[in-house]
Amino acid sequence: MSDALIDSLTAAVAARPDDVALRLHLAELLVGAGRLGEAIGHAAQVLARDPANEAARRVMASALPGGTPDPAPPAAPGVDWAALEDEFSGVVPPRFAPAGDEPEPVRGDADRAFDVERATVTLADVGGMDEVKQRLELAFLGPLRNPKLRTLFGKSLRGGLLLYGPPGCGKTFLARAVAGEMGAAFISLSIIDVLNMWVGSSERNLHDLFDAARSHAPCVLFLDEIDALGHKRSQLSSSALRTLVNQLLTELDGVGGGNEGVFVLAATNAPWDIDAALRRPGRLDRTVLVLPPDETARATILEYHLRDRPVAGIDLRALAAVTENYSGADLAHVCESAAEFAMRDAIATGEVRMISQRDMTAAVRDVRPSTEAWFATARSVVMFGNSGGDYDDLAAYLKKRKLL
Structure with missing residues (x-):
């Protein structure tokens, strides 16, 4: 699948976020290109508006691990399935597990289904972004390097920071560089790592990922595409997705296990779609605008x-x-x-x-810059949705470029 076509459709969707048909077409192309996390994000946004949308459900099912299989054909009359199972037991597993069988328990971190990495890049490998680096130094790196000052001023090692800006500007690379600068473990979490078709499984996946970060502290837990995982609950008609946002809030608060030493970095192209509760003090309470490179x-x-x-x-x-x-x-x-x-x-x-x-x-x-569509949307947000001053830094940049 042509990356250029996908990039063009992504820009078109950013400019026309309410065009459901266009968003579904992009999601189908992303599934075909193997970019399942992005496809799930777009399908989830369609389902948030129209939970009964069959096309969006099909895309979600095809992108999720272990998606809904086609129903099995009815049994032909007179077929002895038990005899056939015995005959082919060495080749085909039984259709039903024997009663009382239990899955094997998870045995420690090595048996988990997600990766804990050690980043090899640092902020020195990031070109430009001097203001972003300075903000990260004040928020995370400075307190970590100066334990005595941290104790004196009562600065906790827990914290959350939201990176936002146009797509393709290095937010993921920046998060990995922060982990490398700290010498900390790095866990990257995307919506595909969390969402599951079974009730309650998505919340458990999210809890397990946070538990892994706590057990590997100091650890940078990177939440990619946070707008898909933590969309505004007021716009969600699905109770399952609202429950998932509630679980994310609980994990960020560290209920049941402190988040000391867990640095939560989140990234999004659409911060205006994130639930307001995620940006309250103690959660993702600091924001950094990641702009195109100078x-x-x-x-x-x-x-x-x-x-x-x-x-x-x-x-x-x-x-x-x-x-x-x-x-x-x-x-x-x-x-x-x-x-x-x-x-x-x-x-x-x-x-x-x-x-x-x-x-x-x-x-x-x-090759035309893909950021133009994003800035067109951002301009509207700054003009009509910045009453609380959340996007003052973005407004200053747009004024500097004479776009506002």
């Missing part, structure tokens, strides 16, 4: 994505100057497109050549 960072990102390709005569500064508002993902796509141009010529002529400045310039013209 000119210096764009040059660094381009250099990174060209480092293993045959290039000659590339002017990174000139390219960085004409790619304002391009996200990190957009810049990676530019490098990929330039490589395709050079490879196409090599196939046509039979002569291999280097990737040139001409290829890069053509790729920049061909």
